Amino acid sequence: MKITKSLSKALPVAGLAGAMLLGSSFTMADDGYHSRYANRFEPLPAIAPIPADNSLTAAKIELGQMLFFEPRISASGVISCATCHNPALGWADRIPRATGHDGQVGERNTPTVLNSGFFTAQFWDGRAATLEEQALGPIEADIEMNMPLDQALERLREFTEYREMFARAYGGNGADQITPDNVAHALASFQRTLNTPNSPFDRYLRGDLAALTDAQKRGMAAFADNGCTACHSGPALTDSQFHAIQVPGSTDEGRFVVTGDPGDRFRFKTPTLRNVALTYPYFNNGGVETLEEAVQVMGREMLGREFDQNTVNDMVAFLHSLTGEMPDIRIPSLP
Amino acid sequence: MKITKSLSKALPVAGLAGAMLLGSSFTMADDGYHSRYANRFEPLPAIAPIPADNSLTAAKIELGQMLFFEPRISASGVISCATCHNPALGWADRIPRATGHDGQVGERNTPTVLNSGFFTAQFWDGRAATLEEQALGPIEADIEMNMPLDQALERLREFTEYREMFARAYGGNGADQITPDNVAHALASFQRTLNTPNSPFDRYLRGDLAALTDAQKRGMAAFADNGCTACHSGPALTDSQFHAIQVPGSTDEGRFVVTGDPGDRFRFKTPTLRNVALTYPYFNNGGVETLEEAVQVMGREMLGREFDQNTVNDMVAFLHSLTGEMPDIRIPSLP
Numbered sequence: 182m183k184i185t186k187s188l189s190k191a192l193p194v195a196g197l198a199g200a201m202l203l204g205s206s207f208t209m210a211d212d213g214y215h216s217r218y219a220n221r222f223e224p225l226p227a228i229a230p231i232p233a234d235n236s237l238t239a240a241k242i243e244l245g246q247m248l249f250f251e252p253r254i255s256a257s258g259v260i261s262c263a264t265c266h267n268p269a270l271g272w273a274d275r276i277p278r279a280t281g282h283d284g285q286v287g288e289r290n291t292p293t294v295l296n297s298g299f300f301t302a303q304f305w306d307g308r309a310a311t312l313e314e315q316a317l318g319p320i321e322a323d324i325e326m327n328m329p330l331d332q333a334l335e336r337l338r339e340f341t342e343y344r345e346m347f348a349r350a351y352g353g354n355g356a357d358q359i360t361p362d363n364v365a366h367a368l369a370s371f372q373r374t375l376n377t378p379n380s381p382f383d384r385y386l387r388g389d390l391a392a393l394t395d396a397q398k399r400g401m402a403a404f405a406d407n408g409c410t411a412c413h414s415g416p417a418l419t420d421s422q423f424h425a426i427q428v429p430g431s432t433d434e435g436r437f438v439v440t441g442d443p444g445d446r447f448r449f450k451t452p453t454l455r456n457v458a459l460t461y462p463y464f465n466n467g468g469v470e471t472l473e474e475a476v477q478v479m480g481r482e483m484l485g486r487e488f489d490q491n492t493v494n495d496m497v498a499f500l501h502s503l504t505g506e507m508p509d510i511r512i513p514s515l516p
Numbered sequence: 517m518k519i520t521k522s523l524s525k526a527l528p529v530a531g532l533a534g535a536m537l538l539g540s541s542f543t544m545a546d547d548g549y550h551s552r553y554a555n556r557f558e559p560l561p562a563i564a565p566i567p568a569d570n571s572l573t574a575a576k577i578e579l580g581q582m583l584f585f586e587p588r589i590s591a592s593g594v595i596s597c598a599t600c601h602n603p604a605l606g607w608a609d610r611i612p613r614a615t616g617h618d619g620q621v622g623e624r625n626t627p628t629v630l631n632s633g634f635f636t637a638q639f640w641d642g643r644a645a646t647l648e649e650q651a652l653g654p655i656e657a658d659i660e661m662n663m664p665l666d667q668a669l670e671r672l673r674e675f676t677e678y679r680e681m682f683a684r685a686y687g688g689n690g691a692d693q694i695t696p697d698n699v700a701h702a703l704a705s706f707q708r709t710l711n712t713p714n715s716p717f718d719r720y721l722r723g724d725l726a727a728l729t730d731a732q733k734r735g736m737a738a739f740a741d742n743g744c745t746a747c748h749s750g751p752a753l754t755d756s757q758f759h760a761i762q763v764p765g766s767t768d769e770g771r772f773v774v775t776g777d778p779g780d781r782f783r784f785k786t787p788t789l790r791n792v793a794l795t796y797p798y799f800n801n802g803g804v805e806t807l808e809e810a811v812q813v814m815g816r817e818m819l820g821r822e823f824d825q826n827t828v829n830d831m832v833a834f835l836h837s838l839t840g841e842m843p844d845i846r847i848p849s850l851p
Contacts, residue, residue, distance in 0.1 A: 250604045257619050258611040259599055268847045269585045275850075276593040283619030284592050512603045512847060515610075 212390045214398045221405050223416045224383040225455065225505060229298025229373045235313060235366045237373060240350035245371025247346070247513045248364060254333035255326035256282055262319065262368070265291045268510055271459030272375060277467030282327035288433055290467035293460045295508075296453055298373040299417035305449050305465050307423060308439045312369035317361055334359050342516035377456055377505030385502070393502055400499025403492050407484060412451040418503065423448035426482050428464040435465065458501045472497045547725045549733040556740050558751045559718040560790065560840060564633025564708045570648060570701045572708060575685040580706025582681070582848045583699060589668035590661035591617055597654065597703070600626045603845055606794030607710060612802030617662035623768055625802035628795045630843075631788055633708040634752035640800050642758060642785050643774045647704035652696055669694050677851035712791055712840030720837070728837055735834025738827050742819060747786040753838065758783035761817050763799040770800065793836045807832045 231237045248254070252261040260281060265274045272293045274280070279287040289305050297303065303315035319325040320333050328336075337343045337359050344355030350367060351358040382401075384392035393401065404410065414420050423436045425447045436445035449465050462468065463475040476496045480488045488496070566572045583589070587596040595616060600609045607628045609615070614622040624640050632638065638650035654660040655668050663671075672678045672694050679690030685702060686693040717736075719727035728736065739745065749755050758771045760782045771780035784800050797803065798810040811831045815823045823831070 252602070252605075253610065257615050259609060259615045264594060264599075267587070269850045270587075274594060275588065280592050280594045284617065507849065510847065512845065514842065515604045 210390060212398065214402055215385070215388070215390055218401055218405055219386050221410055222382075222386055222401075222418075223414075224386045225296065225299070225376065225378050225380070225416045227376060227378045229296070229376055231373065232311065232313070235369060237370055238350065240346070241367045241370035242374055243513075244343075244346045244350050245367035245369070246510065247343075247515060248337075248368050249371055250513055251337075251515060253336055253515075254320055254328055256328045260326050262294075265319075265325070266294045268507075271295065271456055273460045275461060277462050279325070281325040282323065285324040287324050289465050290462065292452060293456060294372050294375055296376050296417045296455045298369075298376065299415065300419060300450075300453070301421040302423075302450050305452075306436050306439045307421075307450050312372050313362075313365045316365040316368040316372075330361055334361070334364070337364070340516040375508045375510075377507060380455070380505035381502040382499075383505065394498060396495050396498040397502045398499075400495035400497070401502075403488075403496055404499055407480070407486075407488075407492075409479070412483075413454050418454035419451040421450060423450055424483070428466060428468055428478055428482065430468040431464070431466040433465055454500060454503055456504050458504050472500055476500075545725060547733065549737055550720070550723070550725055553736055553740055554721050556745055557717075557721055557736075557753075559721045560631065560634070560711065560713050560715070560751045562711060562713045564631070564711060566708065567646065567648070570704060572705055573685065575681070576702045576705035577709055578848075579678075579681045579685050580702035580704070581845065582678075582850060583672075583703050584706055585848055586672075586850060588671055588850075589655055589663055591663045595661050597629075600654075600660070601629045603842075606630065606791055608795045610796060612797050614660065616660040617658065620659040622659050624800050625797065627787060628791060629707050629710055631711050631752045631790045633704075633711065634750065635754060635785075635788070636756040637758075637785050640784050640787075641771045641774045642756075647707050648697075648700045651700040651703040651707075665696055669696070669699070672699075675851040710843045710845075712842060715790070715840035716837040717834075718840065729833060731830050731833040732837045733834075735830035735832070736837075738823075738831055739834055742815070742821075742823075744814070747818075748789050753789040754786040756785060758785055759818070763801060763803055763813055763817065765803040766799070766801040768800055789835060789838055791839050793839050807835050811835070 228237075235241075249262045249266075252259050252264070255261065265279050265281070266272045267274055272295045274291045276291075278289060279291045281287065292305065297315075298312060301310065303309040303312065304318075309315035309318065317330060320328055321330055337347075338356050343359065346355070347358040347363060348355035351363050381392045381397070385398075404413075412420050412422065412424055423445060426449060427447050433449075434446050436448035436450075437443065439445070457463075458472060461472070462470045463472075464478070469475045469478060473493055476493050477488060480486050563572075570576075584597045584601075587594050587599070590596065600614050600616070601607045602609055607630045609626045611626075613624060614626045616622065627640065632650075633647060636645065638644040638647065639653075644650035644653065652665060655663055656665055672682075673691050678694065681690070682693040682698060683690035686698050716727045716732070720733075739748075747755050747757065747759055758780060761784060762782050768784075769781050771783035771785075772778065774780070792798075793807060796807070797805045798807075799813070804810045804813060808828055811828050812823060815821050
């Protein structure tokens with residue numbers, strides 16, 4: 182009886198203490214994972230770093246959004262950035278390799294533009310360092326939009342609305358402001374807003390211990406303990422560095438094509454894992470359709486090990502927790 | 517003095533009477549045009565007629581919207597209905613002739629899908645009578661999406677989300693519901709919502725005499741008095757009938773290709789004039805870039821007369837008043 186009484190008295194107190202703990206701060210509580218792993222990851226900020234030479238303005242973002250959806254800067258008149266970086270498909274295309282002008286199929290899988298403002302290298306081979314350097318390439322690439330930049334600029338100058346928008350974004354006379362740099366700065370500004378914060382994983386890192394399932398927590402632990410974080414690090418889960426990998430079916434020499442340095446043969450930029458559940462198929466050649474197989478391939482190719490099925494399942498569950506809030510983008514009305 | 521006084525007394529009364537007239541009902545007032553011309557036109561309803569065999573439901577509209585933006589029912593995996601019927605370009609493509617699979621260029625200009633639920637014939641040659649009959653053609657057409665329908669249906673059945681959405685829209689087992697008819701009914705249901713009410717012209721017809729400029733009113737009068745309303749009639753300003761016309765540069769035999777009836781040679785369906793300012797270039801071959809030239813061509817080809825420049829300017833002003841409120845469509849997240 183006494184024991185029961187003392188228990189019955191103790192219980193509410195313990196309950197209160199628990200409530201105080203939870204109430205005061207999530208991070209004071211722990212689930213056996215958060216205290217060990219949360220500090221090995223970074224939540225995704227809502228806004229990507231803004232470079233000193235391209236201040237982020239509403240006028241540039243609005244202009245960049247229109248240019249992103251503008252097919253008349255392609256030779257066919259029907260291909261825009263949004264054709265391969267399709268907002269309906271995780272801002273990628275969900276086919277193995279990019280398909281562009283006249284149905285030509287490129288060598289590589291279309292990377293998502295989501296969170297690309299957090300990368301310090303662009304393209305699979307890093308041939309551009311910034312979004313500004315990246316933006317114009319696909320317009321001119323003969324297997325993508327296939328329009329010489331001069332023609333694309335001339336096409337834009339024909340539209341009063343574009344002349345006005347370039348003037349709003351860059352001042353002066355609109356037509357004179359329709360330059361390669363200004364097109365690139367506008368496209369980069371728009372892309373810098375295409376981020377996906379507040380995924381279950383981000384909420385977990387900030388202390389919401391219920392944001393991840395037990396399987397996802399085990400997967401996060403396996404991901405870190407197996408060294409995946411050596412390359413998949415930082416807010417976008419990529420180091421933007423180049424690592425040698427030859428996935429099944431790929432003969433692509435990757436970074437070597439850019440530098441000519443034999444040490445770069447078969448090196449590719451670490452892809453972001455943010456929203457990876459939406460950006461199938463996987464790898465530089467889009468040769469792998471499922472996350473399960475992708476995890477197994479990475480174990481073999483990069484770590485030289487076979488993950489057991491439970492580990493694979495947990496890591497796949499974890500990767501699903503990296504899907505964040507999609508940017509709310511409306512289709513612009515083009516001139 | 518007396519006169520002045522009587523005037524000074526009369527004026528407020530007249531002003532009051534005018535205010536009463538305007539206040540009581542727009543249609544009691546007149547601008548010299550409304551009483552003569554408003555009854556020769558019809559405002560555009562917000563919803564297109566719904567056929568007895570395809571009730572309009574939220575589930576069908578939502579599914580139809582996803583299918584409309586779905587590129588994986590094309591052979592290349594990158595062409596969807598929205599590629600040529602681009603919401604950013606007045607739900608058309610703003611190039612002379614449709615460009616589809618592998619960059620092949622078709623014979624005809626892409627018609628807008630806006631307000632197409634008001635047509636009683638679809639395609640330039642009317643080879644489909646309804647949106648339901650029209651919907652599947654472009655998926656299979658080798659110069660458009662180029663995917664055999666069976667393959668397209670198989671592709672859709674692979675996705676749990678599509679199986680669930682077809683079940684929500686049509687009941688029963690989702691996979692079994694992924695049929696040609698149900699795909700067509702969903703696409704037609706979505707398109708039936710793509711209407712553009714409340715244009716300045718519609719507001720004018722309903723009695724807002726200030727909704728049109730004087731030039732637009734003169735253009736409306738010239739449009740009616742020159743007999744344009746003989747074919748451009750009804751809420752979408754088309755009779756959905758076939759009329760012989762050979763515009764500059766066109767050798768297309770039009771309706772004849774469908775019926776084989778020599779009387780149908782060079783006959784084309786009257787295109788809607790709703791949002792015509794957004795749906796350039798014009799005519800079956802997209803051979804005319806500006807509204808001004810389009811009006812002149814119609815005068816010559818259909819009416820055998822040369823409009824003077826003032827009449828052309830007024831009619832172009834009127835045609836601009838036919839641009840309505842664009843449907844507010846978000847880009848869906850596809851599975």
